[in-house]
Amino acid sequence: MAKLFQEFKLKNLHLKNRIVMAPMCMYSAGADALLTPWHYAHYLARATGGAGAILLEATAVSPEGRITEADLGLYADEQIPRFRKLTAAIREQGAAVGIQLAHAGRKSRTRGKIIAPSPLAFPTLKTPEAMSETEIERIVDAFGEAAKKAHLSGFDFLEIHAAHGYLINQFLSPLTNQRQDEYGKDRTLFLRRILEAVRKNWPEEKALWVRVSAEEFHPEGLRPEALGRILKNLPIDLVDVSSGGVTGERVDAHPGYQIPFSEKIREISGLPTAAGGLITEARQAEAVLEEEKADLIYFGRELLRNPHFPLYAAKELGVEVPWPKQYIRAKI
C-alpha cells in the first residue's frame, strides 16, 4: 500500500494515514480568545475529508502571547469546554487531533507591551521589552498550565511552536537573543525549561511534537545541522520541520524546498519528522515518504483549497479508503 496511507503510531497516538493538516491561524477567535463556529466548520471539514491528524492553529498560552487580538488562547479554564467539544467531534470523524501552543513574543500585534528575550524589534512592529527572570518563569509556567488544559480538552497530541520567529525561536536564534544571562549563554535553556514544565502536565504516553524553523535564511542564523543536534537531546517525540520567519527575510520557496531540512534533522536527531511546504500532490508526498526524508507530510494551503484532498490522494495512489457514509453516493 502507498506509504501515505499506511498507519503511523507514536506512543499512544494512532494515525490512520500520514496526512497532517498543518497548523494555520484563522484569526477568527471570539471575545476571550474563544473558539467560534468558524473553527468547528473549518476543522471538521478537514477531518471528514480524511486527514489522519488535525493540528489546530497557533494558540496562545497568555494574552500578550497572541499574534493578534483574534487569536485563540488556552490560558483560562473557561476556554476548555469549547475545545473539548471540538476534539470529540474531530475524533468521531476518525482523525487524531492536536494543538499548537505558542507565544508570539516580539511578533505580537496585540495592544499593550510586548516581550522578547532582547529589546530588538521585528521590522514594522513595536519594540519589545526584554524579559526579566520573573517574566521568563511566568511564561514557562504558562506553557505548563496550557499543556494541562490541552490534556483536559481531550487533545491526542501537543505541538510546541518553536518556529517562525515567535518567542521560543527568538530565544533559540542568535539573531534575536543577545542576553548576557544564562538564557543567552545557553539559547536552548528557555525551550528546555518549557518542555520540562509541559512534560509534568502532559501524560508521558501522549506524543509531544516541536515545530522548528530549521533554516533561518541568514548567514548568522540557525541551520538544520545545529538544530538537529539540539533536538536530539530534548524530551520530545517528533519534529515538525518548517523554516524562516525570524528576520522577515525573503525566501525562494518552491515545491519541496523544506524537505532537505527534514531529511537532515531526521538523520541527526534520530527523531521522526513531519515535513511539508508547497506540497500539493499525492505523488510528491509519497516520494518524500518512500525516500525516508520524513515520516508524516503536512498540508496547509492545499487543504484550505480542498478539504477532501486526502480522498482524492487515496484514489490517485490506488488506495481504498472509507468515505463518510453521508457522501458515499459521491465517491470518485
Ligand SMILES: Cc1cc2nc3c(=O)[nH]c(=O)nc-3n(C[C@H](O)[C@H](O)[C@H](O)COP(=O)(O)O)c2cc1C
Ligand atoms: C493561513 C495560514 C496560517 C498559518 N498559521 C500558522 C500557524 O498558526 N502556525 C504555524 O506553525 N504555521 C502556520 N502557517 C504555516 C503552515 O503551517 C505551513 O507550514 C505553510 O503554509 C507551508 O505549507 P503549505 O505550502 O502546505 O501551505 C500558516 C499558513 C497559512 C497559509
